[in-house]
Amino acid sequence: MSTSQKVVVVTGASQGIGAEVVKAFRKLDYRVVATSRTIKPSDDPNILTVAGDIGDPATAQRVISEGVARFGRIDTLVNNAGIFIGKPFTENTTEDYNAVMNVNMAGFFYITKLAIAEMEKHASGHVVTVTGSISNGISGAHMTLAAMTKGGLNAATRTLAIEYAKQGIRVNAVAPGVTKTPMHPVEYHDMLGGFHPLGRMGEASEVASAIVFLDSAEFITGEILHVDGGQSAGR
Ligand SMILES: NC(=O)c1ccc[n+]([C@@H]2O[C@H](COP(=O)([O-])OP(=O)(O)OC[C@H]3O[C@@H](n4cnc5c(N)ncnc54)[C@H](OP(=O)(O)O)[C@@H]3O)[C@@H](O)[C@H]2O)c1
Numbered sequence: 001m002s003t004s005q006k007v008v009v010v011t012g013a014s015q016g017i018g019a020e021v022v023k024a025f026r027k028l029d030y031r032v033v034a035t036s037r038t039i040k041p042s043d044d045p046n047i048l049t050v051a052g053d054i055g056d057p058a059t060a061q062r063v064i065s066e067g068v069a070r071f072g073r074i075d076t077l078v079n080n081a082g083i084f085i086g087k088p089f090t091e092n093t094t095e096d097y098n099a100v101m102n103v104n105m106a107g108f109f110y111i112t113k114l115a116i117a118e119m120e121k122h123a124s125g126h127v128v129t130v131t132g133s134i135s136n137g138i139s140g141a142h143m144t145l146a147a148m149t150k151g152g153l154n155a156a157t158r159t160l161a162i163e164y165a166k167q168g169i170r171v172n173a174v175a176p177g178v179t180k181t182p183m184h185p186v187e188y189h190d191m192l193g194g195f196h197p198l199g200r201m202g203e204a205s206e207v208a209s210a211i212v213f214l215d216s217a218e219f220i221t222g223e224i225l226h227v228d229g230g231q232s233a234g235r
Pocket of ligand 1: 013014016038039053054055080081082083084130131132181182183184
């Protein structure tokens with residue numbers, strides 16, 4: 001087995017942004033470990049799929065250990081799995097809270113620990129997390145549950161970048177605006193496009209391009225790169 005090809009782990013890889021990230025890294029000839037609950041085996045021998053709930057530490061363990069067993073190393077982790085529950089804050093239930101924390105937070109925590117431990121063995125690596133351009137509220141949108149997690153992930157991106165810089169491991173985030181994926185029914189696209197100064201929703205491929213850029217940008221760490229049509233700049 002050749003270990004010269006780089007290896008990327010992508011969570012939430014079955015659809016939407018994650019599926020585009022898999023395609024973008026395959027174009028660069030990376031080997032890919034793709035995970036989500038419903039992901040199916042791939043015909044491509046350079047894609048290993050591992051099915052499981054990303055909030056379960058056993059899934060994280062299987063993804064990293066099966067990835068290393070098959071491809072020999074982990075160079076990049078893309079923490080992309082995430083869910084959005086857009087209810088008014090007072091209507092969120094304990095089940096809603098637990099569901100969002102399970103995917104967005106526990107799903108980051110378990111696999112990032114294991115991936116960084118693997119990267120430390122060869123003193124290089126890159127973790128990039130898909131957060132969200134939600135640090136400011138949008139009138140009429142219900143985003144607080146998501147903002148709690150994505151804001152925490154943006155903060156963890158910066159602290160991890162500092163903590164592991166000397167070990168040669170970079171840590172970045174991409175913060176998308178509202179992006180065309182199965183997360184948003186087509187009938188809302190025109191309205192959602194209006195949230196962005198550029199007047200449209202983002203494409204999943206545009207988020208994937210930013211992730212691939214950060215992966216190649218050897219002097220960038222601790223960065224939150226907004227791919228949001230200007231939303232974070234103001235409206
Ligand atoms: N689309 C947007 O407007 C937007 C904006 C800002 C940020 N984001 C972020 O971008 C990321 C990707 O979003 P997307 O729009 O591509 O969403 P999506 O189309 O709904 O895809 C979500 C992915 O996460 C996986 N997933 C969900 N729950 C999971 C679980 N418990 N365990 C493992 N995998 C799970 C899903 O696969 P399975 O169902 O197979 O598990 C799927 O592959 C998320 O972190 C999201 O918060 C999206």
